[in-house]
Amino acid sequence: MTVTLERLMLQLQVDQLNAAYVATLDERRYGDWPAFFVEDARYKVQARENFDRGLPLALIALESRGMMKDRVIGVTQTIFHGPYYMRHVVTPAQVVDDGDGPIRAQSHYAVFRTRPGGLSEVYNVGRYVDEIVRTSDGLKFASRVCVYDSELVLNSLIYPI
Amino acid sequence: MTVTLERLMLQLQVDQLNAAYVATLDERRYGDWPAFFVEDARYKVQARENFDRGLPLALIALESRGMMKDRVIGVTQTIFHGPYYMRHVVTPAQVVDDGDGPIRAQSHYAVFRTRPGGLSEVYNVGRYVDEIVRTSDGLKFASRVCVYDSELVLNSLIYPI
Amino acid sequence: MTVTLERLMLQLQVDQLNAAYVATLDERRYGDWPAFFVEDARYKVQARENFDRGLPLALIALESRGMMKDRVIGVTQTIFHGPYYMRHVVTPAQVVDDGDGPIRAQSHYAVFRTRPGGLSEVYNVGRYVDEIVRTSDGLKFASRVCVYDSELVLNSLIYPI
Numbered sequence: 001m002t003v004t005l006e007r008l009m010l011q012l013q014v015d016q017l018n019a020a021y022v023a024t025l026d027e028r029r030y031g032d033w034p035a036f037f038v039e040d041a042r043y044k045v046q047a048r049e050n051f052d053r054g055l056p057l058a059l060i061a062l063e064s065r066g067m068m069k070d071r072v073i074g075v076t077q078t079i080f081h082g083p084y085y086m087r088h089v090v091t092p093a094q095v096v097d098d099g100d101g102p103i104r105a106q107s108h109y110a111v112f113r114t115r116p117g118g119l120s121e122v123y124n125v126g127r128y129v130d131e132i133v134r135t136s137d138g139l140k141f142a143s144r145v146c147v148y149d150s151e152l153v154l155n156s157l158i159y160p161i
Numbered sequence: 162m163t164v165t166l167e168r169l170m171l172q173l174q175v176d177q178l179n180a181a182y183v184a185t186l187d188e189r190r191y192g193d194w195p196a197f198f199v200e201d202a203r204y205k206v207q208a209r210e211n212f213d214r215g216l217p218l219a220l221i222a223l224e225s226r227g228m229m230k231d232r233v234i235g236v237t238q239t240i241f242h243g244p245y246y247m248r249h250v251v252t253p254a255q256v257v258d259d260g261d262g263p264i265r266a267q268s269h270y271a272v273f274r275t276r277p278g279g280l281s282e283v284y285n286v287g288r289y290v291d292e293i294v295r296t297s298d299g300l301k302f303a304s305r306v307c308v309y310d311s312e313l314v315l316n317s318l319i320y321p322i
Numbered sequence: 323m324t325v326t327l328e329r330l331m332l333q334l335q336v337d338q339l340n341a342a343y344v345a346t347l348d349e350r351r352y353g354d355w356p357a358f359f360v361e362d363a364r365y366k367v368q369a370r371e372n373f374d375r376g377l378p379l380a381l382i383a384l385e386s387r388g389m390m391k392d393r394v395i396g397v398t399q400t401i402f403h404g405p406y407y408m409r410h411v412v413t414p415a416q417v418v419d420d421g422d423g424p425i426r427a428q429s430h431y432a433v434f435r436t437r438p439g440g441l442s443e444v445y446n447v448g449r450y451v452d453e454i455v456r457t458s459d460g461l462k463f464a465s466r467v468c469v470y471d472s473e474l475v476l477n478s479l480i481y482p483i
Binding site for chain 1: 287
């Protein structure tokens with residue numbers, strides 16, 4: 001791998017994007033979450049079986065920032081559910097920028113859930129499969145697919161991953 | 162985000178500081194732990210509810226390197242407890258250095274505990290909220306607050322996080 | 323720590339090597355796994371007690387790429403076992419390159435296992451202790467020891483870590 005200064009800078013920007021993204025979710029600033037995406041971005045939470053087979057079935061599938069804002073309103077104001085804390089641990093991203101189309105990135109994540117008075121537990125593990133674009137406001141996701149390993153627990157998945 | 166060479170170097174230094182810190186703890190070199198801090202540094206392990214509300218209550222609150230050394234002696238020589246291994250997994254840090262005051266950094270962590278003959282289990286998850294200063298001996302923590310998500314298990318927290 | 327541009331580039335290369343390595347395993351491309359090593363590389367999966375005491379006993383000990391290829395065949399074609407997904411979360415590496423001998427690196431990892439229809443669970447946590455060399459085909463492992471914290475569960479460890 002040839003490493004240029006430009007490549008180093010891109011890596012830092014992608015890893016900082018991921019760090020800011022997960023901090024926003026874990027600190028429950030859900031209203032700030034759609035701003036990580038471009039206007040017509042896609043966001044999916046999908047089991048790896050379906051992802052690997054190219055099937056459309058997904059737990060969450062949003063196709064614009066508007067849909068993300070609706071989702072946030074639903075999560076914070078409408079849905080009745082037991083509250084829980086999330087904690088994301090995300091790895092340094094694999095980044096490919098061939099100069100043709102969006103930057104492609106992938107990183108592994110583990111999300112831990114803590115319910116009030118409860119122990120922290122493994123909640124959702126998988127990988128982010130991303131398409132990222134440069135905007136005047138910095139890097140944004142054009143597409144983020146959260147490809148998770150387990151089918152279970154997720155019927156109670158409320159917040160974005 | 163504008164990325165300079167200086168910013169790249171700072172990121173590497175902060176991430177290496179975190180990597181060295183967790184390796185020291187996980188390899189049980191507790192005597193080396195206070196050296197990650199400046200003389201009058203603060204170290205706290207605090208539940209996120211208390212942190213978010215600005216409450217002082219904390220599980221551990223040390224206000225100098227001397228207190229840290231006392232803690233290490235207590236942990237390694239005095240306290241009777243069941244031994245366990247720790248394993249920290251820590252993310253690339255979010256770093257802000259506005260040139261005015263200490264460098265501010267934040268990273269997410271998961272700590273796994275393994276007791277003799279037992280399975281590894283999720284022990285403590287949360288984030289490090291740090292103030293870091295440059296010294297002639299490299300970067301040191303002026304303040305590290307370990308803000309954890311769960312209130313449970315922690316009555317048996319013996320070693321620093 | 324003095325940070326040079328060369329040091330920044332090395333860090334990126336090592337972290338990308340780790341990212342590609344764990345992606346290969348987690349995406350079940352086991353046939354690509356031996357290519358992360360040089361021909362006469364060593365690969366070990368060893369409990370920390372044995373590692374710390376310098377004892378040879380190890381769960382897996384392979385001493386060439388040929389042995390790794392045999393292992394892959396065994397894993398994918400011969401051994402009867404319940405299938406499971408792995409998910410590795412690995413930290414930015416500590417890297418030391420003193421210009422004399424191989425690059426030495428260490429990183430912490432957590433591996434989560436998901437069995438069909440089951441929850442994701444903590445499977446194996448520990449650290450990678452690595453010796454890495456530069457080749458015409460990029461960085462390769464001359465030695466990777468996976469030093470894990472727990473003795474349990476591992477009788478069912480099938481895939482490389």
